[in-house]
Amino acid sequence: xxxxxxxxxxxxxxxxxxxxxxxxxxxxxxxxxxxxxxxxxxxxxxxxxxxxxxxxxxxxxxxxxxxxxxxxxxxxxxxxxxxxxxxxxxxxxxxxxxxxxxxxxxxxxxxxxxxxxxxxxxxxxxxxxxxxxxxxxxxxxxxxxxxxxxxxxxxxxxxxxxxxxxxxxxxxxxxxxxxxxxxxxxxxxxxxxxxxxxxxxxxxxxxxxxxxxxxxxxxxxxxxxxxxxxxxxxxxxxxxxxxxxxxxxxxxxxxxxxxxxxxxxxxxxxxxxxxxxxxxxxxxxxxxxxxxxxxxxxxxxxxx
Amino acid sequence: xxxxxxxxxxxxxxxxxxxxxxxxxxxxxxxxxxxxxxxxxxxxxxxxxxxxxxxxxxxxxxxxxxxxxxxxxxxxxxxxxxxxxxxxxxxxxxxxxxxxxxxxxxxxxxxxxxxxxxxxxxxxxxxxxxxxxxxxxxxxxxxxxxxxxxxxxxxxxxxxxxxxxxxxxxxxxxxxxxxxxxxxxxxxxxxxxxxxxxxxxxxxxxxxxxxxxxxxxxxxxxxxxxxxxxxxxxxxxxxxxxxxxxxxxxxxxxxxxxxxxxxxxxxxxxxxxxxxxxxxxxxxxxxxxxxxxxxxxxxxxxxxxxxxxxxxxxxxxxxxxxxxxxxxxxxxxxxxxxxxxxxxxxxxxxxxxxxxxxxxxxxxxxxxxxxxxxxxxxxxxx
Numbered sequence: 001x002x003x004x005x006x007x008x009x010x011x012x013x014x015x016x017x018x019x020x021x022x023x024x025x026x027x028x029x030x031x032x033x034x035x036x037x038x039x040x041x042x043x044x045x046x047x048x049x050x051x052x053x054x055x056x057x058x059x060x061x062x063x064x065x066x067x068x069x070x071x072x073x074x075x076x077x078x079x080x081x082x083x084x085x086x087x088x089x090x091x092x093x094x095x096x097x098x099x100x101x102x103x104x105x106x107x108x109x110x111x112x113x114x115x116x117x118x119x120x121x122x123x124x125x126x127x128x129x130x131x132x133x134x135x136x137x138x139x140x141x142x143x144x145x146x147x148x149x150x151x152x153x154x155x156x157x158x159x160x161x162x163x164x165x166x167x168x169x170x171x172x173x174x175x176x177x178x179x180x181x182x183x184x185x186x187x188x189x190x191x192x193x194x195x196x197x198x199x200x201x202x203x204x205x206x207x208x209x210x211x212x213x214x215x216x217x218x219x220x221x222x223x224x225x226x227x228x229x230x231x232x233x234x235x236x237x238x239x240x241x242x243x244x245x246x247x248x249x250x251x252x253x254x255x256x257x258x259x260x261x262x263x264x265x266x267x268x269x270x271x272x273x274x275x276x277x278x279x280x281x282x283x284x285x286x287x288x289x290x291x292x293x294x295x296x297x298x299x300x301x302x303x304x
Numbered sequence: 305x306x307x308x309x310x311x312x313x314x315x316x317x318x319x320x321x322x323x324x325x326x327x328x329x330x331x332x333x334x335x336x337x338x339x340x341x342x343x344x345x346x347x348x349x350x351x352x353x354x355x356x357x358x359x360x361x362x363x364x365x366x367x368x369x370x371x372x373x374x375x376x377x378x379x380x381x382x383x384x385x386x387x388x389x390x391x392x393x394x395x396x397x398x399x400x401x402x403x404x405x406x407x408x409x410x411x412x413x414x415x416x417x418x419x420x421x422x423x424x425x426x427x428x429x430x431x432x433x434x435x436x437x438x439x440x441x442x443x444x445x446x447x448x449x450x451x452x453x454x455x456x457x458x459x460x461x462x463x464x465x466x467x468x469x470x471x472x473x474x475x476x477x478x479x480x481x482x483x484x485x486x487x488x489x490x491x492x493x494x495x496x497x498x499x500x501x502x503x504x505x506x507x508x509x510x511x512x513x514x515x516x517x518x519x520x521x522x523x524x525x526x527x528x529x530x531x532x533x534x535x536x537x538x539x540x541x542x543x544x545x546x547x548x549x550x551x552x553x554x555x556x557x558x559x560x561x562x563x564x565x566x567x568x569x570x571x572x573x574x575x576x577x578x579x580x581x582x583x584x585x586x587x588x589x590x591x592x593x594x595x596x597x598x599x600x601x602x603x604x605x606x607x608x609x610x611x612x613x614x615x616x617x618x619x620x621x622x623x624x625x626x627x628x629x630x631x632x633x634x635x636x637x638x639x640x641x642x643x644x645x646x647x648x649x650x651x652x653x654x655x656x657x658x659x660x661x662x663x664x665x666x667x668x669x670x671x672x673x674x675x676x677x678x679x680x681x682x683x684x685x686x
Contacts, residue, residue: 198407200407203372204408204468205409205420206373206374207399207421208400208421209421209425209472210420210424211393218420219409
């Protein structure tokens with residue numbers, strides 16, 4: 001009857017479940033990708049040189065180790081195409097995430113300030129787009145943005161422009177698509193932190209001489225930072241790896257890394273280079289994750 | 305600008321006692337169809353410790369929030385030192401509030417919480433430091449300046465909230481159920497601390513509470529609210545000894561009530577017939593026509609075994625009612641005796657357990673005589 005018994009067997013299983021999940025669905029596939037990235041391309045099925053086979057024993061593994069090469073990574077660094085697409089991915093992610101924050105914060109703030117009975121309704125409105133397939137929604141945007149699409153028709157009807165504007169295949173269209181599709185991921189964590197805030201804190205700030213805008217910057221905003229962090233992370237990371245939206249809405253003169261990856265995999269059939277590109281992408285995303293983790297931990301410690 | 309505002313506050317000489325600092329004039333506040341505060345008028349003097357007492361939903365918190373500026377009156381005026389403040393925004397009022405759950409800023413340290421209002425007032429840095437140190441000393445939180453609210457106990461949080469609200473040296477400190485979150489022992493100590501602090505600073509305190517003992521202990525004057533109106537405004541002593549209505553009599557403390565008709569009067573004494581008994585009660589003014597209630601506090605009723613006690617201290621003959629003890633509640637310092645009178649009514653008498661022997665003087669079923677002076681009775685209209 002020791003304290004250990006507090007955690008029953010099912011509870012202990014539940015505790016390791018996330019790690020099992022990570023191992024099965026992240027570490028193992030990532031191991032494959034890493035392995036392929038160290039191999040060489042070949043005309044074969046699958047299209048790379050097999051590195052090692054566990055059934056061949058220890059000697060085979062030693063042979064394979066000698067064959068490992070970092071050539072693919074060297075190629076990534078030397079070819080402008082890859083460097084530029086990484087750079088573009090980061091730029092697009094930074095700009096989109098900033099726009100998302102600027103648009104999402106007021107919406108989340110407004111939602112949190114609604115009368116309690118209206119809040120679930122507002123939440124449904126935010127989530128409703130998810131009921132339609134993402135791809136269909138992007139195609140809908142193509143329809144709206146094309147030469148004789150809804151947007152141009154409206155602008156012409158209102159006499160705001162005299163000739164149709166080119167929207168499609170521009171960066172503006174891509175940003176529009178990205179911001180549109182990621183907005184709920186920004187709003188929901190922000191709303192969650194803002195809705196939890198005690199309204200008495202703002203009254204206390206007002207009582208102590210802070211006009212409402214001051215109270216916002218001194219109280220509301222600092223207290224919503226965990227939500228801001230979560231929203232930024234939830235948007236930034238997938239946007240860096242975006243493929244569909246830039247492919248369908250942006251022009252083809254500059255590629256994001258997701259598009260480059262796709263080209264290497266499916267058009268060039270160069271799996272090792274594509275894998276190397278994926279590994280580098282992952283490594284690029286680790287620092288912001290660690291930073292967020294550290295910030296959050298500091299917040300938790302500060303609050304104790 | 306802001307700095308001069310606060311400086312002015314500090315230099316304003318305290319108003320002479322007796323001159324109303326706050327004047328609430330026929331204030332009305334409705335939420336939808338519900339009148340939370342209904343044409344309420346009240347004057348509060350500088351230096352008073354005033355308690356707004358009432359059951360939940362009586363409008364006391366709404367009234368306090370109007371004084372802080374979180375609500376605007378629909379009708380009527382609120383004057384502070386002669387200036388109308390009814391529609392002045394909260395951050396521009398020389399009034400501060402201590403919130404029920406303290407509303408401390410969780411991301412700021414004790415020091416920064418206390419300094420918050422001083423920084424908004426634009427006080428020079430050095431002055432802020434001095435004032436914060438002064439406040440920290442006032443509430444005895446030395447050594448806790450760097451802690452965050454989550455690292456404090458309930459009592460410490462309460463003191464930070466108090467220091468933060470007092471730091472700006474408000475003309476009036478509003479306290480919204482300030483002790484509700486503390487346990488009983490701590491609450492009693494804190495009541496005394498608050499009283500001492502108020503006396504030392506001379507700041508006007510207005511406290512909202514639903515705890516009548518708390519109000520009686522701390523306040524100079526109590527306003528009892530019922531359904532948006534002030535039922536009675538009086539000193540704790542008046543409130544307890546001379547309630548103006550049956551509702552007040554029942555709300556404040558324990559009381560025995562006998563309903564009946566006032567039948568005759570003899571000098572300043574009226575006789576009330578109630579359930580086959582006659583009770584004499586001192587009552588000035590006209591003989592009440594309709595049915596009345598005679599109210600008598602349990603501690604003013606003495607018990608004796610069947611023989612008649614010696615009379616002391618009353619110009620009138622004592623009321624004597626006979627009955628049997630049905631229940632005894634021993635509460636330590638006192639015991640409450642429930643007596644079933646001969647006409648079936650239940651009377652409660654509380655007796656101080658002055659000696660150990662006194663504790664065992666009665667047992668259930670024993671016949672007793674309950675006796676009380678007509679001066680101790682209050683005649684209340686229905």
